[in-house]
Amino acid sequence: MVAFFAFDLGYEISLEGVQALIASTPLQPISRKKRTPTYLQYSNPPQVLILGEIGPLETRTGQITATLFDFGAVSIGYRWPLEETPMSKMPVLSQHLHSLDLEAHAKLQAESLIEKLSSAITRPHLAPLIEDYYIFVLDRIQPSLSSHELLEQYRASIAQVLRFEDQPLSTTQREEALQEQVSYYEDDLAIMDWNAALIYDRDYSDTISVLELLNIELLEARYIDARLDRVIDDYEGLVKRRPLLPIPLRTPYQSVINNLAELRIESALLSERVDNSLKLIGDLYLARVHTAAGRRFYLQDWQTSISRKLDIIEDLYRLLTDRVNTAQGQALELVVILLILIEIILAVVREWH
Template identity: 30%
Template sequence: MNGRIHIYRVFDIGKDVNLEGVQRHFEMSSSAQRFRLNRSSKAMIINQPPLSLVIENSKYSALGHPLDLEVTAKIWHFGAVSLTMSFILPKGLTWERLIALGNFLENDSNLHDLAKKRVEQIVTGLGRPVSTVNWETYEDYACYFFQSLEGCEKNAMEVFNRYDVFRLILSENNETLSEQIKKTILDSTFQYSQDDLAVIDWNSALIIEPSGSTDIIDVIEFSLCQLLEMRYYDDLLDERLTYLYSSLEKKRFSIFQNHYSRLSREAAQIYLDISDTVESVENTMKVVGDFYLAKIFRAASQRLRFKDWKDSVDQKLSNLAQVSRLFVGEANEKRNQLLEIIIIVLIAIEVVPLFFK
């Protein structure tokens, strides 16, 4: 077999990134280029393509195999870094050994620590404190990419007859998988021509691509970035809404305080900032002509349950807008009460002297 294992880690690094300025900075010290899909059909439109960095080439020991490791990264303008750790499959590797190797790499804590260190270096190079990285909310994924696989040269679907794809995809060393689980994976299998294949699942994918084109794994990588941002902003909205709700319930405001107005402005600002970023993430990549890549993109998004997270974010943004309107109403009510008191006082000032006369 001729192929690679790609292990992904995707982290949110805070606010938006000025990619032009970052590119000038990194070109002074490393290989950096603006990312492009390999196809020349312009079927995929990428708004503000990410900056690609080659981080290192080294050796990595896994289950006694001295693997060739290439670490690359993409910096996305909406504030995310996707790190790819790519391992060349050693010659003579059996399928059973591949399953064990994939399982090891997907769960290797040392590899995760390596990813975190490289992201720290990138963030420091951006001039940001490491504390801006959200280490708790991240995405991980594995992609098994083959240019050739024995017995599958003419028809890539033969891989299901010759190899246990299901255990590899689900990273199961010993389990005997049910037919129901196998059918779920088969339902996410796609072919463009007889000799290529894409199997997309929620935690890993298998790609057979004789041309060596990385378009499909690039699309999957972007889907991971989309999912991460939705998860990040879902958590952020939970935090902001909890704070605003507690402010509404616990505080007792006098008519002379402008706390409602401040909370209203804060809620509105959060709504605008997050809405703008969510829209930016969604519009980063668009498919305009290539139905196959579009199908892969939709399948990856579906398997990663992107829509569920997007719906959750939309609902919480709607709640945030309602809270903002509530604070505006409360602030206006307090102002009206203050104006009424002022009018009463002024009338009293005018009327009371008449009684003394």
């Protein structure tokens, strides 16, 4: 069983700097076990830190890891190996996992990391947003079942596991929880819901890595969206207020205009870097996992919201810039008129004398 908690630690993380400060290893490249082309890899492989152990879930002790991404995010991971757990007991186990106070523990880990790695982080700051995601892995079932047989026999239990429920779900809720499924061979299956996934596969590590990255993508999308919201709220009132006096050559809007331009560029760059962090192109297994899980995370809706708010930021920037340019042009015209008027007055005075 796996639990991931995603945090934003700052604007950028120097992965080379992380290696110099603390023992870490690059996340292994995506394998080719399902014929994934070699060029579908991390653009800059994240660094993985082993943070220690956590108390047992069932009978086995778990491991805590931190996966650091160069665009400023970290994924705190908790992994427990499962014994031969009957599917009938999985719903109870999933509720137990969900009831643990892992979020508070993960936040302490993130705070410790930002303190230890502050020199490798540009503009270090732990954002208040957190995204969690849980993955249940079945690498073997006795007797062996095909993915079709697994769903046929344990459909209700799997839906309960994905929704952390102790009672069987209604047919509608069950089918919604099981909606996004991806399979490659007859004996593997990945089912992705909005807060949890179930993987039935002996070769599951790459699928887990893709889902971990998707959880990071969702966090960064929410982070960008919230930041844009705050700026729009702060500055829309300024746009509605018109200055009582003409804007001087040194405009009071200049810092606002600079902030808007900087925010627009930073948000667009962060969104682009997150989107390009893992190259998954074409109708391949991991690309299908990424697409299916992205639908459950409503990533496209978040990206649409970000694009719309970036357009609003662009409009605010243009409006303030146009207002400043117009007002300063009028001020310059007034200065020219005053200079001409003064010149005329001086000429008249000289003529009078």
